[in-house]
Each structure stands twice: as C-alpha cells, then as structure tokens.
Amino acid sequence: MNNEELLQMAKEASQNAYAKYSNFQVGACALYDSGNTYKGCNVENASYGLCLCAERNAMSTAIASGEKGKLLAVAIYSPKTKLCWPCGACRQWFSEFEEGQNIKIVLENRDGKAVEFPIDEIIPNRFELVQ
Numbered sequence: 001m002n003n004e005e006l007l008q009m010a011k012e013a014s015q016n017a018y019a020k021y022s023n024f025q026v027g028a029c030a031l032y033d034s035g036n037t038y039k040g041c042n043v044e045n046a047s048y049g050l051c052l053c054a055e056r057n058a059m060s061t062a063i064a065s066g067e068k069g070k071l072l073a074v075a076i077y078s079p080k081t082k083l084c085w086p087c088g089a090c091r092q093w094f095s096e097f098e099e100g101q102n103i104k105i106v107l108e109n110r111d112g113k114a115v116e117f118p119i120d121e122i123i124p125n126r127f128e129l130v131q
Contacts, residue, residue, distance in 0.1 A: 001031055003106045003114035006075035010106075013039035013054065014077050020044060026078045028054035030062055033101075034069035038062040055090040059097065071097040073116070075106035082110045091123040 006029050014027030019042055026042040040057025052060075055074055062071075074094065078084040084107060086094070094103050103119040 001035075001037065003073075003075065003116055006031055006037070006073060006106050007077055007108055007114045009037060009039055010054075010075040010077035011079075013041045013058070014079060015041075017041040017054070018043045021046065021048075024078060024080050026054040026076065026084060028058040028077070029075045030055075030058040030071060031073040031075075032062060032067055032069035033072055034067065036062070036065075036067060036069065038065065038067070053087060053090050055086050056093050059093060070099050070101055071103055072101065073104045073106055075114070077108055082112075083107050086122070088123075091119075092127060094119050095123060095126040095128065 009029035010027040014025045017025035019025045021044045028040045030038045038058045038061045040054045040061055042054045043052045045051050076084050098119055104116040106114050106116050109115045
C-alpha cells in the first residue's frame with residue numbers, strides 16, 4: 001500500500017470523527033507488516049482529558065482486532081489543516097510499537113501530496129524503559 005492510499009483511508013476515517021467541541025476532525029490509518037490496515041478517528045469528550053486521538057484509535061482497533069504484525073506507518077489527515085502533526089501522546093504511542101523499524105508518519109503537505117517523516121525525526125529522545 002502506498003502513502004497516497006494510506007492518506008486516502010485516513011481522509012475517509014476523518015468523516016466519522018466525533019468532534020463536537022473543537023470541530024477539528026482527524027482521521028488516521030495504521031499499516032502493519034501483515035498488510036492489514038486499521039482506520040480511526042478522533043472522539044472528543046466534554047472532559048477533554050478523555051478525548052481519543054485518531055491515531056491511538058486506529059492503533060487500538062488493530063490491537064483489539066488481534067493484530068500481531070509490526071506497525072509500519074500511520075497516515076494522519078484533517079480537512080481543517082495541512083500537515084496535521086500528531087500530538088505528543090500519539091508520538092509516544094508510536095514509540096511503544098516502533099520495534100526498531102523506524103515507523104513512517106504520512107501527512108498531507110500544503111500541495112495536497114502525501115509526505116512521510118520517520119518516527120525518529122518527530123520524536124527524538126523519547127521515553128523508553130530500560131529492561
């Protein structure tokens with residue numbers, strides 16, 4: 001699956017967002033090495049701390065569906081902005097599942113084209129437990 005297809009799936013997912021407080025819809029699509037993709041959208045709550053980002057929603061859907069493959073990429077889209085960067089919490093979630101393959105983050109640039117960034121670039125010096 002190429003970056004444009006991933007971004008299109010994220011765009012489709014953004015249409016299902018529950019964003020009644022911010023009116024900032026976001027969709028995400030997570031791609032695993034199994035070839036499976038999982039979509040998610042943001043789900044807001046009056047208690048903002050309980051909101052769920054699209055990226056974490058997509059990854060949680062993969063886990064709940066029994067996905068055992070490695071996370072390869074996450075595409076993120078919002079109709080409200082170009083280059084819809086993931087929040088810090090989502091960046092840390094990507095790190096949790098990175099497993100050394102340097103996950104790529106796919107966004108829409110200002111020209112409407114898919115661009116990718118390696119996880120190491122968007123969250124350097126991330127929190128990791130030493131075991």
